[in-house]
Amino acid sequence: MQFRSRLESLMRNLLRKHEVDADLDEELESYTTMLADERVAGGICRSEARRSTLAELGGIEHIKQSVRDGRTGITFELLWQDGRFALRQLRKSPGFTITAVLTLTLAIGANAVVFGVLNALVLRPLNVPQAESLFLIQHGSDSYPDYLDLRQRNRSFDDVAVFAIRQSGLDTGKDPSNVWQYETSGNYFDVLRIQPYFGRFFHASDEHGPNSAPYVVLSYAYWHNHFQDDRSVVGRVVRLNKHPFTILGVAPPGFQGTILFFASDIFVPIVNHDQLSGEKILNARESHWMFEMVGHLKPGVTPAQATADLNSVDSYLKRSYPKEEGSEPYALARPGLHGDYLNAPTRAFLTGLMLLSGLILLAACANLGSLFAARAADRSREVALRLALGSSRNRILRHLFTESVLLSLAGGVAGLVASIVLLRRLSVWQPFPRFPLHVPVSPDANVYLVALVLALVSGVLFGIVPVHQILQANPYEIVKAGSNGAFARRITVRDVLLIVQIAICAVLVTSSMVAVRGLMRSMRSKFGFDPRNTMLVDTDLSTAGYTGERVPAMQRRMIDALQAIPGVDSVGSVNWPPLEPPGGWQGMVYTDTTTDLSPSNAAADPYLYNVSPDYFRASGTSLLTGRAFTWHDDTNAPRVAVVNREFASKILGSIPDAVGRYFKLHDGARVRVVGLVEDGKYLNLTEGQKPAMFLPLLQSQASWTWLVVRSSRDSQELAAAMRSVLRDIDPGMVLAIRSWSTELGGALFPSRMATVSLGVLGMMGAMLSITGIFGMAAYSVSKRLKELGIRVALGAQRKEVLQAALGRAFKLLAIGSGVGLVLGLLATKVLAFIVYQATPRDPLVLAGVVLAMLLLGLVATWIPALRALSVNPLVLLHEE
Amino acid sequence: MSSNQTNLLQGTLDLLILKSLKTGELHGLGVSRRIDQITRGAFQVKPGSLFPALHRLEEAGWLTSFWGESENNRRARFYRLTKAGERQLGHETEEWQKIAAAMSHALKAT
Numbered sequence: 001m002q003f004r005s006r007l008e009s010l011m012r013n014l015l016r017k018h019e020v021d022a023d024l025d026e027e028l029e030s031y032t033t034m035l036a037d038e039r040v041a042g043g044i045c046r047s048e049a050r051r052s053t054l055a056e057l058g059g060i061e062h063i064k065q066s067v068r069d070g071r072t073g074i075t076f077e078l079l080w081q082d083g084r085f086a087l088r089q090l091r092k093s094p095g096f097t098i099t100a101v102l103t104l105t106l107a108i109g110a111n112a113v114v115f116g117v118l119n120a121l122v123l124r125p126l127n128v129p130q131a132e133s134l135f136l137i138q139h140g141s142d143s144y145p146d147y148l149d150l151r152q153r154n155r156s157f158d159d160v161a162v163f164a165i166r167q168s169g170l171d172t173g174k175d176p177s178n179v180w181q182y183e184t185s186g187n188y189f190d191v192l193r194i195q196p197y198f199g200r201f202f203h204a205s206d207e208h209g210p211n212s213a214p215y216v217v218l219s220y221a222y223w224h225n226h227f228q229d230d231r232s233v234v235g236r237v238v239r240l241n242k243h244p245f246t247i248l249g250v251a252p253p254g255f256q257g258t259i260l261f262f263a264s265d266i267f268v269p270i271v272n273h274d275q276l277s278g279e280k281i282l283n284a285r286e287s288h289w290m291f292e293m294v295g296h297l298k299p300g301v302t303p304a305q306a307t308a309d310l311n312s313v314d315s316y317l318k319r320s321y322p323k324e325e326g327s328e329p330y331a332l333a334r335p336g337l338h339g340d341y342l343n344a345p346t347r348a349f350l351t352g353l354m355l356l357s358g359l360i361l362l363a364a365c366a367n368l369g370s371l372f373a374a375r376a377a378d379r380s381r382e383v384a385l386r387l388a389l390g391s392s393r394n395r396i397l398r399h400l401f402t403e404s405v406l407l408s409l410a411g412g413v414a415g416l417v418a419s420i421v422l423l424r425r426l427s428v429w430q431p432f433p434r435f436p437l438h439v440p441v442s443p444d445a446n447v448y449l450v451a452l453v454l455a456l457v458s459g460v461l462f463g464i465v466p467v468h469q470i471l472q473a474n475p476y477e478i479v480k481a482g483s484n485g486a487f488a489r490r491i492t493v494r495d496v497l498l499i500v501q502i503a504i505c506a507v508l509v510t511s512s513m514v515a516v517r518g519l520m521r522s523m524r525s526k527f528g529f530d531p532r533n534t535m536l537v538d539t540d541l542s543t544a545g546y547t548g549e550r551v552p553a554m555q556r557r558m559i560d561a562l563q564a565i566p567g568v569d570s571v572g573s574v575n576w577p578p579l580e581p582p583g584g585w586q587g588m589v590y591t592d593t594t595t596d597l598s599p600s601n602a603a604a605d606p607y608l609y610n611v612s613p614d615y616f617r618a619s620g621t622s623l624l625t626g627r628a629f630t631w632h633d634d635t636n637a638p639r640v641a642v643v644n645r646e647f648a649s650k651i652l653g654s655i656p657d658a659v660g661r662y663f664k665l666h667d668g669a670r671v672r673v674v675g676l677v678e679d680g681k682y683l684n685l686t687e688g689q690k691p692a693m694f695l696p697l698l699q700s701q702a703s704w705t706w707l708v709v710r711s712s713r714d715s716q717e718l719a720a721a722m723r724s725v726l727r728d729i730d731p732g733m734v735l736a737i738r739s740w741s742t743e744l745g746g747a748l749f750p751s752r753m754a755t756v757s758l759g760v761l762g763m764m765g766a767m768l769s770i771t772g773i774f775g776m777a778a779y780s781v782s783k784r785l786k787e788l789g790i791r792v793a794l795g796a797q798r799k800e801v802l803q804a805a806l807g808r809a810f811k812l813l814a815i816g817s818g819v820g821l822v823l824g825l826l827a828t829k830v831l832a833f834i835v836y837q838a839t840p841r842d843p844l845v846l847a848g849v850v851l852a853m854l855l856l857g858l859v860a861t862w863i864p865a866l867r868a869l870s871v872n873p874l875v876l877l878h879e880e
Numbered sequence: 881m882s883s884n885q886t887n888l889l890q891g892t893l894d895l896l897i898l899k900s901l902k903t904g905e906l907h908g909l910g911v912s913r914r915i916d917q918i919t920r921g922a923f924q925v926k927p928g929s930l931f932p933a934l935h936r937l938e939e940a941g942w943l944t945s946f947w948g949e950s951e952n953n954r955r956a957r958f959y960r961l962t963k964a965g966e967r968q969l970g971h972e973t974e975e976w977q978k979i980a981a982a983m984s985h986a987l988k989a990t
Contacts, residue, residue, distance in 0.1 A: 004941070030957065031956075033954055034952070035909060037952055070932045070936045
C-alpha cells in the first residue's frame with residue numbers, strides 16, 4: 001500500500017510537475033488568505049492584514065522549498081536541475097569547456113588505447129578452451145625427434161603438440177600465391193581442444209611416418225577471403241609447393257594459431273615438412289627447428305613439478321645424445337607471446353606505457369583543477385551571494401561536482417570513441433607487407449569500463465581542487481571586499497609542476513622534430529639504388545620445383561621474357577634485395593695473401609648479392625669504374641666480382657686501383673674484382689658504411705630470386721603485363737609483384753614508428769602544457785583583475801597590462817622550454833639509433849622548437865590575455 | 881510566541897496531524913487550529929513544518945486531499961484520513977502510550 005502510494009507520487013511529481021507546483025501555490029495562497037480573513041474579522045483593514053500575515057509567515061518561498069524537498073523523487077529532480085544548471089554555466093565559457101573536454105578526450109583516449117592493447121596482449125587469455133592450464137614449453141629450440149621423446153617420456157602433460165612456421169606456394173588452380181603455414185603435429189587441434197568451423201581437423205591417427213599426411217586445414221580468414229565462404233572446398237585437392245594436398249576443413253573464426261600477433265593462413269601436418277621444404281630434417285636430431293611446444297598440464301600437476309619432470313627428460317636426452325642437444329633448461333610460460341622471449345618485454349613495455357598515460361591523465365587533472373579553481377575564484381562573489389541568501393554549501397559543492405563530472409563524462413565518451421576507432425585500425429594494421437604480423441587488439445567491455453571509471457575518477461579529482469576555496473569562503477568578507485587582492489609571488493608546487501610539464505613537452509617536441517627531419521633526410525638519402533619506377537617480383541624457384549641446372553636457366557628465361565615487355569627499360573635479378581627485412585646474405589672474405597682460411601683471419605664479413613648482368617642498371621646502382629657482369633661470367637669463366645667503395649678501401653686497400661685486384665672467398669676461391677659501384681644501405685638506414693660484394697648469378701647460385709624491373713610505365717599496368725608473361729612460362733609458380741617503394745616500407749618502419757609515437761607524445765605534452773599555462777594564466781588574471789583595473793585607470797598601456805597579467809606565465813614557459821630544449825637535444829643521441837641521421841645541430845629544428853613553444857604559449861594565454869585587456873576600470877571599481 | 885513553546889519532534893507532529901483528522905476532514909489552517917485546541921495551546925504548528933508534514937503523509941498514503949469550500953466560502957485544500965492512515969494512527973498511538981508510560985515511570989523513580 002505504502003509502496004504503491006509512493007510510486008504514484010513519484011510518477012506525479014516527475015511527470016506532472018507543473019500541476020503539482022500550481023496546487024501547492026494555490027494551497028498556500030488560500031492558507032494566507034484565510035489567516036488574513038481572521039485578522040480582518042478582528043478589525044484590521046484587508047491590506048494591512050495581508051501584509052502582517054505574510055511577514056509572520058517569514059517567506060512563502062521558503063515553505064514551498066521545504067515541501068518540495070520532502071517530495072518523493074527529489075533526488076532525480078535535483079540531479080536534473082543541477083545538470084541543466086551546469087550545462088548553462090559551461091555554455092557561458094566555451095573556451096574553458098572546449099579546453100577541458102579536449103584535454104580529457106586525449107588523456108582518457110590515450111589510457112583507453114594503452115589499456116586496450118595491454119588487455120588484448122597480456123590480460124586476456126588465449127582464445128582456446130581451458131586456457132588457464134595451457135602452457136608453452138620453452139627450450140630455445142628443439143628437433144622433431146626431441147619433441148617425440150619429450151611427448152612420450154614426460155608425465156606432466158595430457159599431451160604435447162608442436163609447430164613450426166613456414167611459407168609455401170599454394171596453387172588452388174589459378175594464380176598461385178604465397179601462404180604462411182603452421183606445420184603442426186597431428187594432435188595440435190586435439191591438444192588445444194578446439195573444434196573445426198566445418199569439415200574436420202587432422203589428428204595424430206592421420207600420421208604414418210614422413211610425408212604420410214597430405215592434408216590442409218584452412219584458417220577461417222583465409223577461407224573467407226580466398227574461397228568466398230564456399231563450403232564445398234572440403235575434399236578439394238590443392239597444390240602446396242607443387243605437391244597435392246587435400247583440404248580437410250576450416251578452423252573456427254578467431255583462431256589463427258597459438259601466437260597472438262602472427263596470423264597463419266593454413267595448417268599442415270609437420271610430418272610432411274620434408275616434402276614441402278625439399279630438406280631432409282624431420283628425423284635429424286641435430287636440426288633444431290621446432291618453433292613452440294604447447295600442452296595442457298594434467299589436473300593436480302603444478303608448473304614447478306612439470307618443469308622438473310621436463311628437465312629430467314632433458315637430462316636423459318643429453319646423456320643419450322650429448323652432441324646434438326642444446327644446453328638451455330626447460331621452462332614453462334604463458335602461450336600467446338612466444339613465451340618469455342616476447343612476453344616479458346611486451347609486459348614491461350606496456351606496463352611502462354600504462355604508467356606514463358596514467359601520469360598524463362593525472363597531470364591533466366591537476367591542470368584542469370587549477371582551471372576550475374580560476375573559475376571558482378571568478379565566481380566567488382556569486383557563490384558568496386548565494387551563501388548569504390541561504391543556499392547551502394552542500395548545494396554549491398554539488399553544482400561544482402556536477403560540472404566537473406559532466407565535463408569528464410563528455411571527455412570520457414569522446415576519448416573512448418576515439419580509442420575504439422584507433423584500436424580497430426590497429427587490429428587490421430599490417431606493418432610489413434610480406435609478413436602476416438598484426439596486433440589483434442579489438443576493444444571489449446573491460447576497455448569501456450576502464451574508460452568510464454577513469455572519466456568519473458578524473459572528474460571527481462579535478463572537481464576537488466576548488467572545494468577548499470568554497471568551504472573557506474566567508475560570504476560577508478567577500479561581498480564586502482571583493483576577491484582578495486593578494487596574489488602569491490613565491491614559487492609554488494604548482495609552478496614547479498608546470499615547469500616540469502613544459503620541459504617534458506619541449507623535450508618531446510624537440511625529439512619529434514629531430515625525428516621528422518631525420519625521416520625526411522632518409523627519404524632523400526642515397527640508398528645505393530633508386531627505388532623509383534622499379535617493380536620487384538619475389539619468387540622462390542626451389543618451392544616451385546626447380547633444382548640444379550634448371551634454376552639459372554629458368555632465371556634467365558624469366559629475365560628475357562620480362563625484358564621483351566614494351567616500355568621496360570632493364571631487368572635484373574638479385575637473390576635478396578638490399579634493405580629488405582629481415583636482412584640479406586653475408587659471406588666472409590679474405591685478402592688475397594691469406595692462406596689460413598679460418599674465421600678469425602677473415603678480412604671482413606661483407607653483404608653478398610648474387611645478381612644478373614643487368615641488375616646494376618635495373619636497380620639504378622651506379623657503376624663507378626670497370627664493367628658489370630655478362631652472361632659469359634659462368635661456371636667455365638674465371639670467378640669475378642663487383643664490389644662497393646667501402647669494400648675496395650677496406651679489403652683491397654685502394655679505391656682507384658680496386659679493379660683488377662683479387663680476394664678470396666670462404667671456400668678458397670680466388671675472385672677478381674671487375675667493377676666498382678657506389679656505396680649504399682644494405683640492412684637498415686641507420687647503419688654506417690658497410691662493405692658489399694656482388695657475384696654473378698651463374699657462378700654463385702641461389703634459388704631465391706627477386707626480379708628487378710625498371711620501367712616508366714604505370715605500375716598497375718606493368719604488374720599485370722609482368723604477371724601474364726611469367727604465367728606463360730610457368731603457371732604454377734608463386735609470384736608476388738610489388739613496387740620497390742612499397743617494399744621499402746619495412747625498412748623505413750622503425751623511423752616512421754619513432755616519428756609517429758614521438759609525434760603523439762609531443763601532442764600529449766603540448767596539450768598538458770597548454771592546459772597548464774591556460775589554467776595558471778586564467779587564475780592569475782582573475783585574481784588580479786582589480787589590480788589590473790587600477791593600473792589601467794592610472795594610465796598603463798596595453799603592453800604593461802599584459803606584462804603584469806601574463807609575465808609570470810611566460811617566465812615559466814621560457815624556463816621550461818629552455819630546460820626541455822637542452823634535454824631534448826641530449827636525447828637525440830638515443831634517437832640516432834632508430835632514426836637515420838638524427839642530429840641536434842640543425843638550425844631548422846632549433847627554430848622550429850622555439851616557434852612551437854611560442855605558439856603554444858600564445859594559444860594558452862589567448863583567452864586570459866583578452867580578458868586582461870578588456871578590463872574596464874570604471875565597471876570594476878564601481879562594483880566595489 | 882509563547883515562551884514555553886515545546887519543540888515538536890517529527891514523529892509527534894505526524895501523530896498530532898493524524899489525530900486531528902480523526903474526527904473529520906480539515907484544511908491546513910484547520911489542522912493547525914485543531915492541534916492548538918486539542919493540545920490546549922501547548923503546540924503551535926508553523927506552516928513551515930505543517931505543509932511539508934501534510935505532503936509527506938499524503939505521499940505515504942495515510943492522507944488524501946481534495947479541493948473544497950471553507951466555512952467562509954474560500955477555496956481550500958482539505959485533508960482526510962485514509963484506511964491506512966487510520967491503521968497508522970492506531971499503531972502510533974499505541975507506540976506513544978508505551979513510551980509515555982515508560983518515560984513517566986522513569987521520571988518518577990527515585
